[in-house]
Amino acid sequence: MKKTKAMLLASLLLVTAILVSACGSGSNNAGKANTGNSSQPSEAGGAATEEQVELRVMWWGDQTRADITTAMLKKFEEKHPNIKVVPEFSPFDGYFDKLNTQLASGTAPDLFTLGSNILEYATRNVLLDINSYVGNEVDTSKISPQLINMNTFDGKLQGISIGANSTAILANTALFEKAGLPMPTKEWTWDDFIKINEQIAATGKDTYGSYDYSGEMDQFGVYLTQRDKMIYNEPEQKLGFEAADVAEWFTLWEGMRKAGSIVTPELQISADPDDTSMSLVTKGQVAMQFIPTNQFADFQKMSQDKLTLIPVPMGPNGSMISVQSSQNIVGYANTKHPKEVAMLMDFWVNDPDAAKILGNNRGVPVSSEMRAVLKAEASETDKVVYDYLDIVAVDDVDLLYNVPGSNEFKQELLKASQNVAFGRMDIAKAAEEFYAQGLKILQANLSATTN
Amino acid sequence: MDSVTGVATQTVVKRKTRRSLKRNLTGYLFLLPWLIGFFCMAIGPILASLYLSFTNYNMLKAPDWIGLHNFTEMFTGDATFTHSLKLTFQYVFLSVPLRLVFALAVAIILNKGLRLLGLYRTVYYIPSLLGGSVAIAVVWKKIFSGDGLFNRFLEIFHIDAPDWVANPSYIIYSIVALSVWQFGSSMVIFLAGLKQIPGEIYEAAAVDGVSRTRQFMRITLPLLSPVILFNLVMNMIGSFQVFTSGYIIGDGHGGPIDSTMFYSLYLYLKGFSYFNMGYASAMAWVMLVIIGIFTAIVFASSKYWVYYGDGKDERG
Numbered sequence: 001m002k003k004t005k006a007m008l009l010a011s012l013l014l015v016t017a018i019l020v021s022a023c024g025s026g027s028n029n030a031g032k033a034n035t036g037n038s039s040q041p042s043e044a045g046g047a048a049t050e051e052q053v054e055l056r057v058m059w060w061g062d063q064t065r066a067d068i069t070t071a072m073l074k075k076f077e078e079k080h081p082n083i084k085v086v087p088e089f090s091p092f093d094g095y096f097d098k099l100n101t102q103l104a105s106g107t108a109p110d111l112f113t114l115g116s117n118i119l120e121y122a123t124r125n126v127l128l129d130i131n132s133y134v135g136n137e138v139d140t141s142k143i144s145p146q147l148i149n150m151n152t153f154d155g156k157l158q159g160i161s162i163g164a165n166s167t168a169i170l171a172n173t174a175l176f177e178k179a180g181l182p183m184p185t186k187e188w189t190w191d192d193f194i195k196i197n198e199q200i201a202a203t204g205k206d207t208y209g210s211y212d213y214s215g216e217m218d219q220f221g222v223y224l225t226q227r228d229k230m231i232y233n234e235p236e237q238k239l240g241f242e243a244a245d246v247a248e249w250f251t252l253w254e255g256m257r258k259a260g261s262i263v264t265p266e267l268q269i270s271a272d273p274d275d276t277s278m279s280l281v282t283k284g285q286v287a288m289q290f291i292p293t294n295q296f297a298d299f300q301k302m303s304q305d306k307l308t309l310i311p312v313p314m315g316p317n318g319s320m321i322s323v324q325s326s327q328n329i330v331g332y333a334n335t336k337h338p339k340e341v342a343m344l345m346d347f348w349v350n351d352p353d354a355a356k357i358l359g360n361n362r363g364v365p366v367s368s369e370m371r372a373v374l375k376a377e378a379s380e381t382d383k384v385v386y387d388y389l390d391i392v393a394v395d396d397v398d399l400l401y402n403v404p405g406s407n408e409f410k411q412e413l414l415k416a417s418q419n420v421a422f423g424r425m426d427i428a429k430a431a432e433e434f435y436a437q438g439l440k441i442l443q444a445n446l447s448a449t450t451n
Numbered sequence: 452m453d454s455v456t457g458v459a460t461q462t463v464v465k466r467k468t469r470r471s472l473k474r475n476l477t478g479y480l481f482l483l484p485w486l487i488g489f490f491c492m493a494i495g496p497i498l499a500s501l502y503l504s505f506t507n508y509n510m511l512k513a514p515d516w517i518g519l520h521n522f523t524e525m526f527t528g529d530a531t532f533t534h535s536l537k538l539t540f541q542y543v544f545l546s547v548p549l550r551l552v553f554a555l556a557v558a559i560i561l562n563k564g565l566r567l568l569g570l571y572r573t574v575y576y577i578p579s580l581l582g583g584s585v586a587i588a589v590v591w592k593k594i595f596s597g598d599g600l601f602n603r604f605l606e607i608f609h610i611d612a613p614d615w616v617a618n619p620s621y622i623i624y625s626i627v628a629l630s631v632w633q634f635g636s637s638m639v640i641f642l643a644g645l646k647q648i649p650g651e652i653y654e655a656a657a658v659d660g661v662s663r664t665r666q667f668m669r670i671t672l673p674l675l676s677p678v679i680l681f682n683l684v685m686n687m688i689g690s691f692q693v694f695t696s697g698y699i700i701g702d703g704h705g706g707p708i709d710s711t712m713f714y715s716l717y718l719y720l721k722g723f724s725y726f727n728m729g730y731a732s733a734m735a736w737v738m739l740v741i742i743g744i745f746t747a748i749v750f751a752s753s754k755y756w757v758y759y760g761d762g763k764d765e766r767g
């Protein structure tokens with residue numbers, strides 16, 4: 001009896017001890033990595049440079065992307081036996097929650113991917129400065145200067161683009177044929193866009209020319225740059241447009257909505273164009289939607305019709321779209337192995353084996369050499385993307401960064417546009433309210449980052 | 452003599468306190484894993500969130516003390532906050548009574564002594580589970596969409612129905628309907644409560660010629676009232692924190708036009724999507740106070756309508 005009681009107490013103490021140790025972990029990871037080193041010192045041949053190193057790499061994406069990225073990292077391990085890479089990935093939803101939590105607690109991975117929000121992280125000083133590795137561990141000579149500039153902040157290169165893409169209109173050729181229309185060329189305008197939408201919508205019930213982009217910030221941004229304006233004027237830290245521009249943009253789409261040539265507000269929500277399995281363009285019910293070019297293959301896979309990419313309609317300044325960085329690989333400022341981080345970055349963008357494994361999943365390769373490697377063996381679908389990028393690459397477009405607080409900003413624009421679409425607010429009022437809200441969000445986020 | 456007994460009593464008392472201490476110590480030791488979990492994992496974050504609610508904190512920079520600013524902003528400058536609060540109240544006042552009535556009705560039917568009772572109980576409980584709740588919200592979205600099952604059904608009667616989950620005017624009702632459908636856990640508790648009511652009471656009432664409705668009003672409801680109170684409180688607390696259905700049936704950002712912007716969802720977006728942790732923490736504390744007030748009101752009112760069967764309520 002006494003014995004069992006003693007045993008019970010002992011086991012309870014054990015559980016407690018485990019819990020206490022779990023409570024106070026945190027610095028344990030480093031310790032673990034070190035024990036890993038000491039267990040196999042002979043293998044490294046004693047040289048200090050051959051020290052065993054562990055790198056954590058994190059990215060967002062689906063299973064396909066996870067598979068190819070992991071395969072690419074395996075290749076890297078093969079070529080650098082002293083480096084062990086631990087992959088971590090999550091879907092896009094939740095990726096930045098996770099990353100921010102890790103950054104806040106000082107447990108961020110050595111390398112991680114960022115999108116056009118890289119500016120927000122660069123200004124918070126959490127990214128590794130790669131300048132001193134350029135020319136040694138990292139070769140940037142094959143990457144276009146624009147993509148390098150994009151990731152240079154305060155003179156410090158803080159990320160390497162791992163995919164170039166552009167905005168395009170995904171078009172279903174079958175619907176154009178049915179309406180007897182030729183495919184638009186680079187010289188088409190927004191007026192043509194309106195006319196073509198009408199002509200396509202006239203071919204049948206429940207057929208529409210285009211999805212409704214009145215609530216999408218990226219497309220609004222393109223429209224603004226075509227008019228010497230922009231969403232966010234980064235050097236002056238203010239908005240680069242007026243409420244009247246929003247009203248003009250809303251009016252453009254409201255006209256097509258009234259004419260029934262773009263999808264209804266309900267369809268816009270229930271048949272989400274960004275979801276390849278829901279998009280009505282792949283189903284042959286809508287002729288056009290905007291996509292980032294690196295997603296072309298995913299959409300084509302879901303459609304029985306032949307899809308193609310056409311440029312965005314021109315404004316007074318031309319179409320003003322360019323080849324941009326779709327994603328960037330960055331290092332964590334507090335990484336213990338900055339040199340190895342730089343080596344992996346170089347492998348990612350400059351190694352032919354890596355390029356062949358990764359393909360165009362994150363956009364076409366940023367290194368001109370790697371692009372040539374892939375282009376030589378491109379499939380029909382991939383050729384569409386390369387051809388498209390050749391067409392738009394000539395435009396010289398200034399660098400554009402996300403407005404601080406862009407997530408909230410995007411939602412406000414969407415809300416304002418839906419207020420118009422569902423007839424709850426007139427255009428002028430919706431535009432005014434969005435603009436006021438936008439100023440407020442910008443102000444709040446600027447003060448949060450400068451403090 | 453006296454002193455001898457005194458010493459004896461003293462030692463007895465001493466031994467008793469020591470023994471009780473020893474006994475309690477064992478208890479505390481058993482509690483220790485939980486206590487450590489509580490102090491390490493729960494108290495810390497709770498206090499941290501209280502502190503953060505007075506700061507501007509974006510998770511990347513150190514929190515910046517701004518006093519009551521988050522709270523004043525909430526009640527004076529944030530239209531979405533006011534909207535989310537209203538929407539959540541609307542949801543609570545619609546869904547809780549409906550769900551309780553539905554759960555009670557199903558429990559009464561199941562209590563009639565059906566065969567395969569266990570099976571039905573399990574099946575009806577499934578929508579209440581978390582995994583089930585996500586799955587069922589996804590199915591719900593399909594059923595009530597523009598060309599979904601529900602509208603196809605209405606088409607038979609030539610009713611031209613809107614898209615219940617894409618139109619901002621109707622989406623709240625499809626979410627309320629979903630919450631009513633997730634009546635399982637309340638139903639199981641009601642069922643247990645119904646089984647506690649002795650059959651003789653009904654027999655006696657029936658012999659006296661009391662109608663079914665009167666039996667329900669005068670026997671079932673009073674004897675079930677403690678269970679109703681429990682279900683009411685639990686459902687109310689749960690409904691104030693509604694998140695999953697709004698997140699999945701809406702676009703995850705409270706859309707269209709904030710029609711699914713429930714309080715918890717707005718809190719989550721503020722914290723994890725807009726990276727304003729200080730504001731999100733402040734919102735969490737406001738919600739805690741609101742839930743506290745409503746729970747207190749329900750408990751205060753309970754002495755007028757809850758019957759515990761031990762005679763204590765006779766005075767009330």
